[in-house]
Amino acid sequence: MAVVFCVLSGMGATVFAAPDSARQAELLYLLKHDCGSCHGMTRKGGLGPPLLPESLSNRSQQLLLGTILDGRPGTPMPPWRGELSEQDAQWLIEAMRRGEGL
Template identity: 45%
Template sequence: MRAAAPLLLIAGCFAASAAASDPGTQRQQELVRMVRQDCGSCHGLRLTGGLGPALTPSALADKPVEALAATIYHGRPGTAMPGWRGMLSEDDAAWIAVQLTRGFPEERQAGR
């Protein structure tokens, strides 16, 4: 329980963020590209798993969005999962977490 306490505290901080405003259309496209490229290098380009676990709606069904956002933002100490707070805002992390639970969008190709 003690080991989970910091994660629960961090997740609580994201409760409000998960309901925060969505990033603009251009930022959403940047986030989709980042997730597909950077996160995909460990979680698989289709996010179905690789070195890291699958990030599909069915794989994340029992995970609170706030906890997912906290993991994205802060990482998981003692694992290969880095925190992305240097590149993301808390709102960005919350938006990504929500999108993962819904089925992450495909990256738009130039000209489409």
């Protein structure tokens, strides 16, 4: 994967190195329990809006990535940059778009 990433990113493609399977399991746990405390364990919404595939379908990757990494100042949505790498956040967005773990 690392090799593929280097080759493709050298060509300017927007690919990212997916976290390994252990990290993916951690991220899904975080999504359910940490994000879920505001967005609902099944991501149907709560204090924060729903994060279901249909809720995210009209949101750009850049908007979602910025929201997760930097939070939304003035709202309860906190920044996760210390906790999540950009690759982690990209993978989480894909997982939410797929409805993974629902």
